[in-house]
Amino acid sequence: MSRMFVDELSPGETVATSPTPCMHCVTPACAESCPVQAISVTSDGIVLSASLEKCIGCKNCTYACPFGIPRVDDVKKMMYKCDMCYDRTSKGTPPMCASVCPTDTIMFLEEDDLKNHSPKEVQYQWDFGGTTIETRTVIGLPDTKRNSFGFYDGEGVQS
């Protein structure tokens, strides 16, 4: 199962919530910090959920991840995170979130496609207090040059 975390739901206020997908870091801090090596990285770079047998539910990964992605089920003492719907992506089909996203806000693209076809500028390097993190999940930056549309200023007003 793929899991996407939603930072804030404001039902009725707006449909714009802030889903945080796993960034699938090139050097994943979660996996590196795991004391029992429960988090594996596949050959194509996908950072999987912790292995059922190995995970001890210690939450190291949650704290280590700069984006706060892994969650731990306190009852089951099990970590879970987005594993890019490995059952789908391993067959070349996008993860479920990208498949159904009605507005193409989340897309599943090959690196080349992104570079050649995406009209958007993207960000895939992040600076956390001097430490640079490179991710495979990239964020498209808003195209403010061609479009004069507004943004919420936090209070729900156009600026």
Next chain:
Amino acid sequence: MGHAQNREYSQRDYHAIERDGEDLISTHCCFCGMQCGMNIRVKTETKEVIGVEPRYDFPMNGGRLCPKGVAAYRQAEHGERLLSPLIRKNGELVKASWDEAMELIVSKIQEVQAQYGKDAVGVYSGSSMTNEKCYLMGKFARIGLGTKNIDYNGRYCMSSASFGFNQSVGIDRGSTNPWSDIKSADVLLLAGSNTAECHPLSMPYIWGARDNGAKLIVIDPRQTKTALVADIHLDIRPGTDVALANGLLHVMIEEDLVDYDFINKHTTGFEKLKELVKKYTPEYVSEITGVSAEKIVSAARIFGQSKNGMAMFARGVEQHATGTDAVSTYVNLCLVTGKIGRKGSGFATFTGQGNGQGGREHGQKTDQLPGFRKITDPKAREYIAGVWGVDESEIPGPGLSAFEMLQALGSEIKLLILACSNPIVSSPSVAHVGDYLKSLDFFVAIDMFLSESCELADVVLPSTVWVEDDGTTTNVEGRVLRLRGIDRTPGESRRDWEIICDLAERLGRGKYFKYDKPEDIFNELRVASKGGIADYYGITYEKLDNMQGVFWPCPTEESEGMPRLFEDLKFNFPDGKARILAFEHKGPNEKISEEYPIFLSTGRVVYHYLSGNQTRRIESLLNFCPDPYVEMHPNLAKKYNIGNGEMVKLSSARGSIEVVAKITKIIREDMVFVPYHWGKTLAINHLTNPALEPNSKIPEFKVCAVKIEKKAEIVGVKHG
């Protein structure tokens, strides 16, 4: 991919994931008019519905689904489904056998009709049904029951667009263009439509246009998610669309941004419009609409200067006592600038209900016979009588429209058959509707859940959900498409069309209703629509499968349908010319007063659909948006000393409701907004004005006058 007509859609070239022991049923969403393609996951052995899988090959949505679509499958195994007929005994609805229920219904129909005449039985149906069922309902009412009183809930939805299109261009197909055309527009004018929430799967097309540099003009009293991304947002006062559109026309004519060549060759009526809009100067319009004059001028320039563009609108424009005027006035924008008949140029209305389009084409509207034929037209009557194998005189004339029918319950109409609709939530001034329903001699409801309306019925018949039946629907573009079903009927539920045919049989009219499967009904519908405006004759199930849907009109077996209308610039009037119609601004039927100083508008949220009878039962959707709320601007809230999350009482001249306040700057200061998907004490339609648009008979849902009182300060309810 696939047929040529589908090449420019937002489809994606992936494969659905298949699993052992499971089947994928490729069908379409049961909710809005986008009719997104989806695969339903079913356990092969038990036929249990277990999930949904994207259907990447359907051109319209290419696998994408909105939250409702993702969750739709959960209805199938829902614990609250009706699994056996219910009969009211000693005030309680109790389980009964089909025979008992049907015999009771038949005897009551006969009793009522013997005493009060045939027309004392009314049929009120819905537009979420397949074309086959909609067609059957119309035929059943007239031939099975012999009543003239049949109408449907599309009256609440798109009837203004329908009338407006007919009077302007002579044909009522919700969109003149296929959806892929949106991407080719240079300007998109979206009026009274929160597309992002109500038709989310249109957004990839709108983004596509914008990626190509198109400008987006949004006309809406609220800064919805759609308005947020607009280049210009005209934050109009509710109910003033006619004035605004006239203002845009004024500027375009003044600044010579109109296409005189097109106007002269292909339209009539321009001079009158020109005369009328003279007084609609930006300043005057600004006074009426509350939109700044500068914004009106720039919107008019952007629209007028663009080569290709589409005007698209929805209920915000239509659900008014002047809804048809507004529709035609927006259509004028395309006509005077010659934006029609080409890729990226045309107009459309966003279909609300799943089959809002097909539902109004095949004779479940009281004034219509199949194929969009007028029931008063002697030739049409004769033709349909021939198809049905009856004498022309057996087809009744026009009866009461939806809301008029509800008002006549207990008096003119003594027995009501309700199918696939929940009028006690969706009608205006619902408290009265409850009284009307209660005053019936006998009330029959057909549904899959016990809706608020069903709770009042004398007999409730359990029907199947959409994945349990075959059939066709017609989507927002005018594309007829194929729904496929799983062969199962849980418990004792039965398919609507089987219930209707059984009723006809028991009424002694069975020989007119001999069908083995939906395709038989469709084939009769094809013949019945032949030669009509909505001509389905050339559409077959096979063609629908091969082409992923066929656009009507499709008059011959060779034809592959018509994705884009008016390419030959011939409009559907004897002279081939479109009608430019001039309407004065009249404003809302109800004005604000000292007692009721604030405008109320209603609408949808992305998580719910119509009366919520289906979506409120799906846990995930309910969790996202459990209750209605009232949106109000901080300045308005301050005036009444209301804080976020506090309880507020809203009242109009017709009723009141208590809801939580949600303070937000996305709304005008002079109005409030409440979504309408809840029943009973939470139904905002207690307040709305039942004033009907005189032509389309749509009620004025979008604006009425209310007052606000603070009820209680409550802590802990978060809506902001």
